Amino acid sequence: MAKSRVLVVGGTGYIGKRIVKASLAEGHRTFILRRPEIGLDIDKLQILMEFKRQGAELIEGSFSDHRSLVEAVKQVDVVICTMSGVHFRSHNILLQLKLVDAIKEAGNIKRFLPSEFGADPAQMENALEPGRVTFDEKMTVRKAIEEANIPHTYVSANCFGGYFVGNLSQMETLVPPKHKVSIYGDGNVKVVFMDEDDIATYAIKSIDDPRTLNKTLYLRPPENILSQMELVEKWEKLTGKTLEKTSISAEDFLARLQGADFATQVGLGHFYHIFYEGCLTNFEIGENGEEASELYPEVQYTRMHEYLQRYL
Numbered sequence: 001m002a003k004s005r006v007l008v009v010g011g012t013g014y015i016g017k018r019i020v021k022a023s024l025a026e027g028h029r030t031f032i033l034r035r036p037e038i039g040l041d042i043d044k045l046q047i048l049m050e051f052k053r054q055g056a057e058l059i060e061g062s063f064s065d066h067r068s069l070v071e072a073v074k075q076v077d078v079v080i081c082t083m084s085g086v087h088f089r090s091h092n093i094l095l096q097l098k099l100v101d102a103i104k105e106a107g108n109i110k111r112f113l114p115s116e117f118g119a120d121p122a123q124m125e126n127a128l129e130p131g132r133v134t135f136d137e138k139m140t141v142r143k144a145i146e147e148a149n150i151p152h153t154y155v156s157a158n159c160f161g162g163y164f165v166g167n168l169s170q171m172e173t174l175v176p177p178k179h180k181v182s183i184y185g186d187g188n189v190k191v192v193f194m195d196e197d198d199i200a201t202y203a204i205k206s207i208d209d210p211r212t213l214n215k216t217l218y219l220r221p222p223e224n225i226l227s228q229m230e231l232v233e234k235w236e237k238l239t240g241k242t243l244e245k246t247s248i249s250a251e252d253f254l255a256r257l258q259g260a261d262f263a264t265q266v267g268l269g270h271f272y273h274i275f276y277e278g279c280l281t282n283f284e285i286g287e288n289g290e291e292a293s294e295l296y297p298e299v300q301y302t303r304m305h306e307y308l309q310r311y312l
């Protein structure tokens with residue numbers, strides 16, 4: 001079977017870059033949307049030019065120009081959208097509704113992967129305000145996809161290593177603490193930590209796989225299901241130093257919502273669900289889901305002691 005042609009929308013972004021790389025590595029003809037709006041953003045243009053050098057094809061198209069999106073979509077079999085969705089950075093999840101309209105009109109797409117790549121929003125019905133906006137918007141996009149009968153796969157990628165591992169899951173920093181570490185509750189709630197390149201590899205493997213059609217692909221490789229305490233212990237073993245640990249009760253953690261700015265409140269809510277409630281692991285994968293490391297045992301996924309070595 002010929003490999004699908006892939007269009008990445010958001011290809012210069014944090015996870016988008018990895019998706020482009022994985023798509024090229026798996027031998028897919030890979031297209032990237034080049035938006036005229038990037039204007040004088042030299043970094044984005046350089047990323048696009050480098051991908052072009054590696055074999056990707058650039059297609060011009062804009063979210064302000066429906067026809068251009070339809071024409072872009074018509075050139076491929078699979079669309080992967082990695083639209084921004086982190087509040088302290090950039091968040092435009094609902095813009096994807098325009099892409100859904102274009103895919104619906106084009107009518108040729110065999111698989112669409114919308115910008116998900118986090119906690120499964122379908123499990124987050126009772127999420128706290130205001131952080132629930134992320135899950136609500138992702139569910140709105142899902143609804144539009146399903147109403148338009150667009151074949152899809154939702155990738156639930158759990159915690160990106162760059163945001164949750166290097167910093168031992170401390171908020172407001174991306175590097176490991178030197179002396180003291182805050183522990184959420186008893187630190188024993190199970191979380192799933194992922195290397196970003198592995199997320200992209202699993203996502204690309206799913207696009208031509210009938211087993212993931214109209215399903216959620218959960219990334220839960222067994223050795224990466226760890227508690228915060230286990231993560232901290234891995235770092236302590238690597239450095240040979242013991243960190244001073246302070247446990248934060250759920251009550252004290254939630255009290256931080258008061259007076260915090262919007263983006264921080266969103267982040268606090270997400271951390272609460274992950275580290276106190278265990279929202280990434282407190283449910284079984286049902287019949288509408290598949291687990292990535294079971295489907296693709298050939299992927300040698302990165303273990304978190306390896307990921308942490310980058311921070312030594």
Ligand SMILES: NC(=O)c1ccc[n+]([C@@H]2O[C@H](COP(=O)([O-])OP(=O)(O)OC[C@H]3O[C@@H](n4cnc5c(N)ncnc54)[C@H](OP(=O)(O)O)[C@@H]3O)[C@@H](O)[C@H]2O)c1
Nearest residue numbers: 010011012013014015083084085115116117118158159160
């Ligand atoms: N699980 C986790 O730990 C975790 C962490 C971070 C993010 N995520 C999720 O991963 C997904 C992608 O996030 P990210 O951090 O990779 O995103 P990002 O790097 O902030 O942005 C991705 C892309 O979104 C596009 N974009 C932004 N604003 C746009 C606009 N106004 N019009 C058109 N395109 C626009 C840009 O595409 P161009 O390349 O075309 O400029 C940008 O490169 C989101 O769903 C997010 O929630 C999960």
